[in-house]
Amino acid sequence: MIKRQMIVVKTYCFKLYKAKRNRKLHKVINIAGIIYNHCIALHKRYYRLFKKSLNIYKLQKHLTKLKKIGKFSYFKEVGSQAIQDITQRIDRTYKLFFRNLKHKIRTAPPSFKKIRKYKSFTLKQAGWKLLKDNVIEINKQKYKYFKSRDIEGIVKTITIRPAILVGKYRLYPRIPCI
Incomplete structure (x- = not known):
């Protein structure tokens, strides 16, 4: 037993x-909002090109590559696990969106958020x-x-x-x- x-x-x-x-925490929250919007844009672009949902692991790998580029070096201020949490939340919402579409429940995909409201x-x-x-x-x-x-x-x-x-x-x- x-x-x-x-x-x-x-x-x-x-x-x-x-x-x-x-103020540093406020800055990190704003950067997390930028990362969220960037991930939503990548999802939309990927779906428009390939008619498939973006894999969470590809997205996380892409974000780690972006952190090494000078233009996106400020992504480093947000911890790697916090970025993973953002991508997991987006992935859960997209899975819920596609499940609702399958069951013919009226729904909308995740959308962009204002950074100051993140x-x-x-x-x-x-x-x-x-x-x-x-x-x-x-x-x-x-x-x-x-x-x-x-x-x-x-x-x-x-x-x-x-x-x-x-x-x-x-x-x-x-x-x-x-």
């Missing part, structure tokens, strides 16, 4: 202290580290946050989103508790 454990995923929300260094980026395993005294290190930059409660379990992913007020950011660590 096999016993299965139930994995509970908890999400915590913490606000970052207001600081000038938060909401967040997610760091999975690398690019961040929780330190002592309410400090988190993101892309070799330290940020202080309001720790309103203790974190239970192991933090797996962190999502950085701008708050309503400019200069404040929220951290959303996803923590599976066993």
Whole structure:
């Protein structure tokens, strides 16, 4: 008899202290929006030329090649796993779009987003580290946050989103508790 454990995923929300260094996070979120729009454009162009959906692995490989070109060197400011998360989200939405077409559900393909309205980026395993005294290190930059409660379990992913007020950011660590 096999016993299965139930994995509970908890999400915590913490606000970052207001600081000038938060501009760097805003810049990274804007670059993530540029990458998102670039991927949507590549998908549309590929579908128009070949009448097929673009493979996620080809897209990720293409983006890593772009980071080496001087014109797109600013893509390096966004972590590689954050870029992979962006491509995975786009791939999921295109799969949902084609599935809905197959089942004759009225739908639209993913579209471009305004860069200033791009909401967040997610760091999975690398690019961040929780330190002592309410400090988190993101892309070799330290940020202080309001720790309103203790974190239970192991933090797996962190999502950085701008708050309503400019200069404040929220951290959303996803923590599976066993």
